[in-house]
Amino acid sequence: MTSMEIGDIAAELGLPVDRVWGWGLSTSSGSAISKPTSVDEVARILTWASEHGVPVAFRGSGCSYGDASQNEGGIVLDATAFARIKSFDIDSGLLVAEPGVTLEQIWRRSVPMGWWPPVVSGTMYPTLGGLLSMNVHGKNNWQVGTIGSWVRSFRLLTVTSGELLCSPEENADLFYAAIGGFGMLGCFTEVTLQLKKIYSGCLDVEAIATPDLQHMISFFDTEKDNWDYLVGWVDCFPRGKRLGRGLVHAARYLAEGEDENPRESMSVDAQDLPMHLLGVVPKAVMWRFLKPFMNNFGMRAINAAKYHSGVFSQTRGRPHRQSHAAFAFLLDYVPDWKKAYGKGGLIQYQTFVPRERAHEVHPQLIALCHDAGMVPYLGVYKRHRPDSFLMTHAVDGFSFAMDFKVTAANRERLWQLTHRLDGVLADAGGRLYFAKDATMLAETAGRIWPAEVLGRFKALKERYDPDGLLQTNLSRRVFPEFTDGTAG
Numbered sequence: 001m002t003s004m005e006i007g008d009i010a011a012e013l014g015l016p017v018d019r020v021w022g023w024g025l026s027t028s029s030g031s032a033i034s035k036p037t038s039v040d041e042v043a044r045i046l047t048w049a050s051e052h053g054v055p056v057a058f059r060g061s062g063c064s065y066g067d068a069s070q071n072e073g074g075i076v077l078d079a080t081a082f083a084r085i086k087s088f089d090i091d092s093g094l095l096v097a098e099p100g101v102t103l104e105q106i107w108r109r110s111v112p113m114g115w116w117p118p119v120v121s122g123t124m125y126p127t128l129g130g131l132l133s134m135n136v137h138g139k140n141n142w143q144v145g146t147i148g149s150w151v152r153s154f155r156l157l158t159v160t161s162g163e164l165l166c167s168p169e170e171n172a173d174l175f176y177a178a179i180g181g182f183g184m185l186g187c188f189t190e191v192t193l194q195l196k197k198i199y200s201g202c203l204d205v206e207a208i209a210t211p212d213l214q215h216m217i218s219f220f221d222t223e224k225d226n227w228d229y230l231v232g233w234v235d236c237f238p239r240g241k242r243l244g245r246g247l248v249h250a251a252r253y254l255a256e257g258e259d260e261n262p263r264e265s266m267s268v269d270a271q272d273l274p275m276h277l278l279g280v281v282p283k284a285v286m287w288r289f290l291k292p293f294m295n296n297f298g299m300r301a302i303n304a305a306k307y308h309s310g311v312f313s314q315t316r317g318r319p320h321r322q323s324h325a326a327f328a329f330l331l332d333y334v335p336d337w338k339k340a341y342g343k344g345g346l347i348q349y350q351t352f353v354p355r356e357r358a359h360e361v362h363p364q365l366i367a368l369c370h371d372a373g374m375v376p377y378l379g380v381y382k383r384h385r386p387d388s389f390l391m392t393h394a395v396d397g398f399s400f401a402m403d404f405k406v407t408a409a410n411r412e413r414l415w416q417l418t419h420r421l422d423g424v425l426a427d428a429g430g431r432l433y434f435a436k437d438a439t440m441l442a443e444t445a446g447r448i449w450p451a452e453v454l455g456r457f458k459a460l461k462e463r464y465d466p467d468g469l470l471q472t473n474l475s476r477r478v479f480p481e482f483t484d485g486t487a488g
Helices: 006-013 039-052 103-113 128-134 172-178 213-226 283-293 296-313 324-328 337-341 355-371 411-427 442-448 451-464 473-478
Strands: 017-021 028-034 056-059 075-078 085-088 094-097 151-158 162-166 187-194 202-210 229-234 246-253 320-323 346-354 378-384 397-405
Touching: 006 017, 006 028, 006 039, 039 056, 039 075, 039 151, 039 187, 056 128, 085 103, 094 103, 103 324, 128 187, 151 172, 162 172, 172 451, 202 213, 202 296, 202 324, 213 229, 213 246, 213 355, 213 378, 246 296, 283 296, 283 337, 320 324, 346 355, 346 411, 355 397, 355 411, 411 442, 442 451, 442 473
Parallel strands: 028 075, 056 075
Antiparallel strands: 017 028, 085 094, 094 187, 151 162, 151 187, 202 246, 202 320, 229 246, 229 378, 346 397, 378 397
């Protein structure tokens, strides 16, 4: 364990010290920040840190809601400057890029050539390294799997074995563990990703109102084979017969020939999100207008207005065209909207529950939130399928993400509430998601992930990082056994 103070670490390496925040602005920690631009620079930091017993964490663009890329008192390797697209084959759609390349960089390069990232998050700003570390899913998970399903290979810089090429055929155990391995096994240095062929820059989209969560779940199950994307917005405020009412947005790709002017719809300009609301108000200031409504009364009213407006304007059987970027990146419509939550920020609590238990468990979670007097201000529902990655969050079932406002007054009670929700989730055979987590306890993780899975992951950790050099605040909180080496 290092006895070096953070200032000494920074001085030794010539690095700045800064406060690193989770995307939700509810967690932060101080670290020495390195911004490498090459494999050699990453290796130099890892070598120095190993010699001095200083823990290291990897960070992309900081889109994880909680503490997944924070490292109190240690080094954070920020990959955002390690961000070149090395090659892109316009015939095969195969892209080779460094870990700091963002989804935005990818689609701006690929869409005009007729290719789209096969799995995207709700924001275009995550990096490839971050996407793989969390094995990100999208609104099409039940159809195409997580981002890892589209990775053909990657290079991983490990502490003990240098840079390794990993694929389903070579170093397969590391391939399936590092994807979704939350940065515990090494640093992604190069990723080869297969993109999806598209014939239009638009999707056909329909909006459907559902009177309660049971109807939403049934809609997902009965309609899932008819759509490429499904996502549900959930109003968490009503109780009783209206519990979990919401709106589903369903979308499908256009086939070749359906778009009369694909060159225009696939232009970058056609994909860019508008910078102004109603063509007048700059979106950059919109979060300030939202801030006065970020309370129970205001959000109850906004959710009700959204639902009733959706009922009135639903387009079942009458699809409209929407660009890929507009449909995918809803979190980017209002820049910095998270600031509207105030000084305490927000947490997102996202559960993944097997299909046969979702009808029971997810309404129960909403009811428990009401009983605790802490109703989520936003709910999002998705359909999922299982995958082969070792530390996967995916199940054959449904995910339900709930956004909570964090304040000094409610923080302790909110964390306690999530621990009660964890118990319900674990009893149902569900999973949690490292990219969103800020509250999970080690005992919960031990119930969620089978002992055999944790044992295999720990064996890889001991092989490629025996001293526990690679750590984050999340790993120390949730899996202390993975980081009980000499570092830290």
